[in-house]
Amino acid sequence: MFFRTKSGYDILHNKKNEVSYMRVKPRDFVxxxxxxxxxxxxxxxxxxxxxxxxxxxxxxxxxxxxxxxxIFTSLKFVNSLVKVTYEIRNDKSISYSDFKNLKWCLPNRREQK
Incomplete structure (x- = not known):
């Protein structure tokens, strides 16, 4: 993630629409x-x-x-998304409900380090 001003593009938007925008905090994934x-x-x-x-x-x-x-930026993970992205078109994002149905092996925090 990066700030809009750092994108190199002049991206115009209606500030009134920001009321529907979602907050992103450090350590979030998008x-x-x-x-x-x-x-x-x-x-x-x-x-x-x-x-x-x-x-x-x-x-x-x-x-x-x-x-x-x-994990979320690895090629192996991207390839695993095929299971939940079948028939997705470019104008539709992966839904959280699709994502949460992926099977995970959750190592404890010590192993994650």
């Missing part, structure tokens, strides 16, 4: 429209994002952000 081709975005910044994206975060403090950043 599922964006092309996540099935690339990976999830890992945020180390606080800001907001369009409702077209899905923001996820761990409610369990026993999860290591950098471990999951490595």
């Amino acid at each position: 599922i964006y429209l092309r996540s099935f081709q690339d990976c999830f975005a890992a945020s180390e910044l606080e800001g907001i994002t369009s409702p077209a994206y899905t923001v996820i975060h761990f409610v369990d403090d026993n999860q290591d952000f950098y471990f999951w950043k490595y």
